[in-house]
Amino acid sequence: MPQQQDIAEIPTEIFSNRSHNGSLAAYVWPDNMLAQFKKDVEQGLGAFPKILPSKYFYDKKGDELFVRIMDLPEYYLTRAEFEIFSEQSGELIQALEISPNQHFELIELGPGDGTKTKELLKVLDQGAYQFDYLPIDISQNALDQLEHNLAEELPGVCVRKKQGDYFTMLASLRESHHPKVLFFLGSNIGNMTDQQAAEFIYKLGSNLQPDDKLFLGVDLIKSANIVLPAYNDPAGLTKAFNLNLLARINSELGGNFDINKFSHQPEYTIENGIAISYLVSTADQTVTLNGSNKTFKFSQGEKILTEISRKYNDEIINNIIGNTDFQIAHKLTDRKGYFADYVLKRI
Numbered sequence: 001m002p003q004q005q006d007i008a009e010i011p012t013e014i015f016s017n018r019s020h021n022g023s024l025a026a027y028v029w030p031d032n033m034l035a036q037f038k039k040d041v042e043q044g045l046g047a048f049p050k051i052l053p054s055k056y057f058y059d060k061k062g063d064e065l066f067v068r069i070m071d072l073p074e075y076y077l078t079r080a081e082f083e084i085f086s087e088q089s090g091e092l093i094q095a096l097e098i099s100p101n102q103h104f105e106l107i108e109l110g111p112g113d114g115t116k117t118k119e120l121l122k123v124l125d126q127g128a129y130q131f132d133y134l135p136i137d138i139s140q141n142a143l144d145q146l147e148h149n150l151a152e153e154l155p156g157v158c159v160r161k162k163q164g165d166y167f168t169m170l171a172s173l174r175e176s177h178h179p180k181v182l183f184f185l186g187s188n189i190g191n192m193t194d195q196q197a198a199e200f201i202y203k204l205g206s207n208l209q210p211d212d213k214l215f216l217g218v219d220l221i222k223s224a225n226i227v228l229p230a231y232n233d234p235a236g237l238t239k240a241f242n243l244n245l246l247a248r249i250n251s252e253l254g255g256n257f258d259i260n261k262f263s264h265q266p267e268y269t270i271e272n273g274i275a276i277s278y279l280v281s282t283a284d285q286t287v288t289l290n291g292s293n294k295t296f297k298f299s300q301g302e303k304i305l306t307e308i309s310r311k312y313n314d315e316i317i318n319n320i321i322g323n324t325d326f327q328i329a330h331k332l333t334d335r336k337g338y339f340a341d342y343v344l345k346r347i
C-alpha cells in the first residue's frame with residue numbers, strides 16, 4: 001500500500017492550478033483542452049503514486065461547490081481575508097504606498113465575485129483616489145457579472161475588465177506607465193508547489209516596474225485542529241468537491257469510476273505545513289477510459305493525490321521570492337492570525 005507521499009516527489013507540472021489562468025468556468029472546453037485533460041489523467045493515473053491535477057476540480061459543479069465551501073464555518077480562509085479587507089483598509093492603502101494624487105492601476109488575478117476587493121474599492125472611491133480596476137479572468141461570464149455588480153454598487157469606479165490568460169493580459173498592460181498594484185488573493189498560490197509559486201511570482205515581476213506591488217493573500221501555518229476541518233467539513237462539501245473530479249473523468253472522458261468506491265482523505269501536520277487531499281480506493285478495482293487502451297488498477301487503500309494547499313510563514317515566503325525581484329514590504333493579518341496578506345514590493 002502506498003505511504004504518505006513526500007511533497008518533494010510530486011512532479012511540479014501536475015499542479016498548475018486554476019489560478020494560473022483564472023477560473024475555468026467557461027464550461028465549454030475547446031478540443032485541445034479536453035485532449036490535455038485526457039493526457040493529464042492518463043499520465044497521473046499511470047504514475048506511482050497516483051496523482052490528478054487540482055485545476056480539474058473547477059467545472060460548473062466544482063465552482064458551485066467551491067462557492068459553498070467558502071461559506072462553511074470550518075473554511076476560515078475566506079472570512080479571515082475578508083476581515084483584513086473590511087477592518088484594515090486604511091493600513092492596506094498605506095502599505096500599498098498609494099496617494100490620492102497619483103493615478104494607479106489595481107489589477108486583480110481571478111477576482112471571483114470581488115467580495116473582498118469591493119471593500120477596498122469602496123474606501124478608495126470615497127477617498128477620491130484616482131485609479132482603474134482591472135480584473136483579469138479567463139471567464140468572460142465571470143467578468144461581465146462582476147462589471148455589472150460594480151456598476152450598480154460602485155458606479156464611480158472605472159472598471160477595465162481583461163478576459164484571457166493572466167500573463168498575456170499582464171503583458172498587454174506593460175505599456176501603461178501608471179504604478180501597478182497586483183492582487184492575487186485567497187491563498188490560490190497555495191495550490192502550487194513552492195517551485196511553481198516561485199516561477200509564477202518571478203513571471204509576475206517581469207511584467208511590473210520597480211516600486212509596483214504584489215498583494216499576495218496566503219493561509220498561515222497553524223495547528224491541525226484548525227486546518228484539517230477546513231478540508232474535511234462535516235457537511236461533506238469538500239468530499240463532494242474532491243469526488244467531483246472522478247465524476248468529471250466519467251462524464252468528459254468516458255471513465256467508469258465507481259464513485260462509491262473512493263473516499264475523501266485530507267492530511268495535514270503543522271510540521272509539513274501543507275494540507276494534502278487524497279482520494280482513497282476502498283477496494284481492489286480497475287478503471288478504464290473511453291478511447292484509451294490503458295486500464296488503471298487500484299489496490300484497496302491506494303491513494304490518488306488530488307490537491308495540495310500550502311500554508312505559509314515569513315521564512316517560506318522569503319524562500320519562494322528569493323530569486324525574484326520582490327521583497328516583503330508589509331504584512332497584514334486577521335485578528336486570529338490565521339491568514340496574511342503580504343505586500344511584496346518589486347525592487
Ligand code: AVI
Pocket residue numbers: 069077186187188189190191230231238241307308309
Ligand atoms: C482555491 N484554493 C485556495 C482552495 C484551498 O483552500 O486550497 C481550494 C479548496 N480545496 C478544498 N477546499 C478548498
